[in-house]
Amino acid sequence: MRYSVFSLLAQAxxxxxxxxxxxxxxAPKPEYDxxxxxxGGHGLATAHYLASRHDITNVAVLEKGYLGSGNVGRNTxxxxxxxxxxxxxxxYELSMKLWExxxxxxxxNAMVSQRGVINLYHSDAQRDAFARRGNAMRLAGVxxxxxxxxxxxxxxxxxxxDNARFPIHGGLLQRRGGSARHDAVAWGYxxxxxxxxxxxxxxxxxxxxxxxxxxxxxxxxxxxxxxAKKIAMAVAxxxxxxxxxxxxxxxxxxxxxxxxxxxxxxxxxxxxxxxxAGHFYISQSDKGGLVFGGDIDGYxxxxxxxxxxxxxxxxxxxxxxxxxxxxxRMLRHWGGVMDxxxxxxxxxxxxxxxxxxxxxxxxxxxxKATPASGFCFAHLIATGQPHPVATAYRLDRFATGRLIxxxxxxxxxxxx
Amino acid sequence: MRINCPHCGARDAQEFTxxxxxxxxxxxxxxxxxxxxxDYVYMRDNPAGPHRELWYHGAGCHSWLIVTRDTRTxxxxxxxxxxxxxxxxxx
Numbered sequence: 001m002r003y004s005v006f007s008l009l010a011q012a013x014x015x016x017x018x019x020x021x022x023x024x025x026x027a028p029k030p031e032y033d034x035x036x037x038x039x040g041g042h043g044l045a046t047a048h049y050l051a052s053r054h055d056i057t058n059v060a061v062l063e064k065g066y067l068g069s070g071n072v073g074r075n076t077x078x079x080x081x082x083x084x085x086x087x088x089x090x091x092y093e094l095s096m097k098l099w100e101x102x103x104x105x106x107x108x109n110a111m112v113s114q115r116g117v118i119n120l121y122h123s124d125a126q127r128d129a130f131a132r133r134g135n136a137m138r139l140a141g142v143x144x145x146x147x148x149x150x151x152x153x154x155x156x157x158x159x160x161x162d163n164a165r166f167p168i169h170g171g172l173l174q175r176r177g178g179s180a181r182h183d184a185v186a187w188g189y190x191x192x193x194x195x196x197x198x199x200x201x202x203x204x205x206x207x208x209x210x211x212x213x214x215x216x217x218x219x220x221x222x223x224x225x226x227x228a229k230k231i232a233m234a235v236a237x238x239x240x241x242x243x244x245x246x247x248x249x250x251x252x253x254x255x256x257x258x259x260x261x262x263x264x265x266x267x268x269x270x271x272x273x274x275x276x277a278g279h280f281y282i283s284q285s286d287k288g289g290l291v292f293g294g295d296i297d298g299y300x301x302x303x304x305x306x307x308x309x310x311x312x313x314x315x316x317x318x319x320x321x322x323x324x325x326x327x328x329r330m331l332r333h334w335g336g337v338m339d340x341x342x343x344x345x346x347x348x349x350x351x352x353x354x355x356x357x358x359x360x361x362x363x364x365x366x367x368k369a370t371p372a373s374g375f376c377f378a379h380l381i382a383t384g385q386p387h388p389v390a391t392a393y394r395l396d397r398f399a400t401g402r403l404i405x406x407x408x409x410x411x412x413x414x415x416x
Numbered sequence: 417m418r419i420n421c422p423h424c425g426a427r428d429a430q431e432f433t434x435x436x437x438x439x440x441x442x443x444x445x446x447x448x449x450x451x452x453x454x455d456y457v458y459m460r461d462n463p464a465g466p467h468r469e470l471w472y473h474g475a476g477c478h479s480w481l482i483v484t485r486d487t488r489t490x491x492x493x494x495x496x497x498x499x500x501x502x503x504x505x506x507x
Contacts, residue, residue, distance in 0.1 A: 398459075
């Protein structure tokens, strides 16, 4: 069923009794051309682009829980392409362009809102660093504006501009950045892929990968064995565990990242703001809750829950930036498991095993990358060549020294 | 999360700094192959379950500890001084 104002009106007249499920619930077939392990944002996007751009529709997405139950439903929904390094900038800009056309492409309301992303700076040195980043973005065709003290004061009057330790000197603004409704992104991709014949198989945990003659030929699952010509892993958070099924070690540690939402408020902040003197960012959902977060907890974890010190740290940053937040009550907080790679950048590549493909290492920046990740992963699987904007995301870059380290933190994942 | 430091007793995890997996051993100097060095610097087992890891008690006794912690629950099974291992390795 195609969604439009006419289908909505027709359904309204019938009391909304005629809506059909957004995707089927098929039993797994014995064999597929492509199996995608992981029914999160990146796996579902990969399925959509395989079907819509490469006409490969004999595809199954295997999800151990329900669709979108992992990090695509646990992030803080921010989209942006304000990256500095050449390996990253064109990739994230492709993602931003795909966000801009996503709803027409999927026939689904993902609530993409280009409300702007402002990175605040608090010193002359930081201004120089942000000017450099903005210039690098503009050279790569990405929009960026360096704003001064008075411009930020006019846009965000409620911040603590004259904080004694971290006075706000200005900010780097990407107007095309913003947010999107994270669950709707997963649902939209799932529905679009399903409409082209892709099977979404939920409650189907992959327990093993069958390799014959150096080639991946199928998977063992909780719903029985399934054969496939190609197998694609999109299981960020658990990449090391799935890779270990074929004896592969990855340059990744799994860490927990917490996020927070406040009670619902009337519209108060109409953009996304990041604090430059600590790790803190905040925006407001269309439902009214303030959505915010900060650092990862900093130790290996698969627990999907964190500890109190990081909560305290995030709240301190919030108060330093925006003292008025002290009157707001926190409603919920939760944790997600991040694939923290050794240079802070992702991996979209072949593996040493023929027919087995890897999409991993998204750290805590995977949501904004969802469209381009799926687009480039589908390109790699379908054509056997990396997409031109994703050629830097190789697994062997750690051995060859071609790292993409935006922060310059080195091989220490909890510092990225 | 609390870590039961063998020198200082049970202390809040905030007193400690996390380094990462305790078991990777640095290959021997200039004789090391590139592959062995890559493996040591970048590759990790990253298990879901018991994990031996290095923590530094910076706000306490300033000693490096090897903590065995379950990454699925954060429950700590064992804390031992890292220098015990070093002495053992030399012997």
